[in-house]
Amino acid sequence: MKIAILYFNDIRLTPNQIHKFRGYVGNVFAEHDIIHNHSTETGKSIYRYPLIQFKLIDKTPCIIALTEEAIEVFTKIFMIMDEINIEGRIIPINEKDLKIENSDFGFSRETFLYEFVSPWLALNQRNFHLFNEMTDKADRDSLLKRILTGNILSTAKYLGCHLSPEERIETNLNIKPSKATLKGKSMIGFKGVFKTNFMLPDHIGLGKSVSRGFGTIQKIL
Known part of the structure; x- marks a missing residue:
């Protein structure tokens, strides 16, 4: 299975801020329900395994994309995002590290x-x-x-x-x-x-x- 991980190496967030990180990205890319898992038409939750996940890895905020479909959306995030907004605080993104690999599954x-x-x-x-x-x-x-x-x-x-x-x-x-x-x-x-x-x-x-x-x-x- 193909998996991509986008690291934001110069940003520090707490575990409690990860859902706000996800919320911000989900709002910016609201047309892609694969990010926020809500129908763009009805707003209702879509119950499925999340193909895009937000988390801390070794204290570094990152976004993980699973499968080709998610990685295609993922590349748009990589190209466009240059800042995030957490609780009204604008945090510039100066360093991004993208890794794509095939993993056994x-x-x-x-x-x-x-x-x-x-x-x-x-x-x-x-x-x-x-x-x-x-x-x-x-x-x-x-x-x-x-x-x-x-x-x-x-x-x-x-x-x-x-x-x-x-x-x-x-x-x-x-x-x-x-x-x-x-x-x-x-x-x-x-x-x-x-x-x-x-x-x-x-x-x-x-x-x-x-x-x-x-x-x-x-x-x-």
């Missing part, structure tokens, strides 16, 4: 180890209550494993990777709760490591709000 007979480098927002409203009602760690871990497997399957589906009945995704995880803040609201996230037999590109996100930098992963082994 799909089912594998091998197992790989990944790390969540930003909090994984695994729980929605329904399974949040279920998680809180569980008192046994094994039950909680089992629930999180099912959610992680579902996240990977959903990502694969939206990115055009369809598994055969014999290709079953396996996961194992070692994570701990991690505080997360989204639009000023405190949420429960998780950080740590997980193993799976599915090849995932570095820096893509899993779970909720991946377009805003949550659930970012990086391969360890």
Whole structure:
């Protein structure tokens, strides 16, 4: 799978400002719903895996584009953007670094180890209550494993990777709760490591709000 990463090397943002960074770019390029995932006609949310994601990598703000379609829109951002506006503060963009590469993506007979480098927002409203009602760690871990497997399957589906009945995704995880803040609201996230037999590109996100930098992963082994 082709993946592009645009780094803004001379800009410093906090994790809590990434959703504002995304909001600004989404407004500037409002004609491209692939950025903000809202219908340009009705304004309603488009439920799909975000092909353009905003995040911090090693404290550097960046935008990631997945697939040829997203990279085509991405090049317009690269060529046109020379500033961003965060909370009324105009920040000039003086240095941009664009990297485009092909990354392995799909089912594998091998197992790989990944790390969540930003909090994984695994729980929605329904399974949040279920998680809180569980008192046994094994039950909680089992629930999180099912959610992680579902996240990977959903990502694969939206990115055009369809598994055969014999290709079953396996996961194992070692994570701990991690505080997360989204639009000023405190949420429960998780950080740590997980193993799976599915090849995932570095820096893509899993779970909720991946377009805003949550659930970012990086391969360890």
